[in-house]
């Protein structure tokens with residue numbers, strides 16, 4: 253057992269003397285200002301993010317790249333409201349997430365965020381349909397409507413003919429498409445994908461990225477973390493992270 257505690261140490265000071273932080277942008281879907289994430293490891297403080305600020309307008313398609321340990325997943329977890337910053341402001345859809353308690357965070361996460369992970373994170377014993385229905389169950393939606401919405405979401409990822417299959421009866425690419433249907437079934441504001449093609453072969457990876465292109469074309473806001481240059485190149489904006497800071501932020505299309 254490690255001696256990790258998630259209690260935040262005293263907030264670090266944001267350097268504001270020469271670089272005052274602009275107020276958050278109320279027009280952006282995501283607006284972060286001076287975000288720090290610090291983990292306390294025994295007596296040592298690990299700063300995973302060092303005062304990150306950026307804005308993401310609705311409808312953008314962004315790739316986040318950077319070396320292992322640079323803070324990409326930490327940033328995704330904050331964007332996705334799985335965690336709160338140690339210091340700084342995070343506004344999502346005009347709501348100040350950085351001040352929310354756990355219940356409010358859970359609610360906003362369910363409404364606003366769809367997650368896709370490298371290892372799919374599906375329930376092994378449940379059918380594709382049931383997996384996709386899960387966020388709707390948490391959202392308190394009745395069973396008839398749930399079924400209908402989950403079927404539509406599966407049809408949208410070309411899996412209308414696989415609704416009763418369980419994960420071990422599906423290919424890797426099909427499993428990831430079930431996970432994408434689950435992420436989108438609530439019509440969230442953002443789709444977050446952390447290494448979504450990390451467990452897939454090249455051909456299947458490209459199929460998943462084609463699906464992301466289409467979802468972006470349909471108006472979805474997408475943020476993808478990846479190690480792979482050809483996956484990152486599919487996005488329209490590329491944010492490079494190094495040592496917990498944004499090193500480069502460029503429009504690539």
Ligand SMILES: Nc1ncnc2c1ncn2[C@@H]1O[C@H](COP(=O)(O)OP(=O)(O)OP(=O)(O)O)[C@@H](O)[C@H]1O
Pocket residue numbers: 256291292293298299300318319320321322323324325326327
């Ligand atoms: N729960 C935690 N407790 C302590 N330190 C953590 C915790 N989570 C992450 N860290 C540290 O924060 C830093 C950033 O980690 P993070 O997982 O965000 O990196 P990453 O860029 O996603 O890396 P990878 O590409 O390997 O997935 C790392 O140094 C890591 O060791």
Ligand SMILES: [Mg+2]
Pocket residue numbers: 324325326
């Ligand atoms: Mg990571």
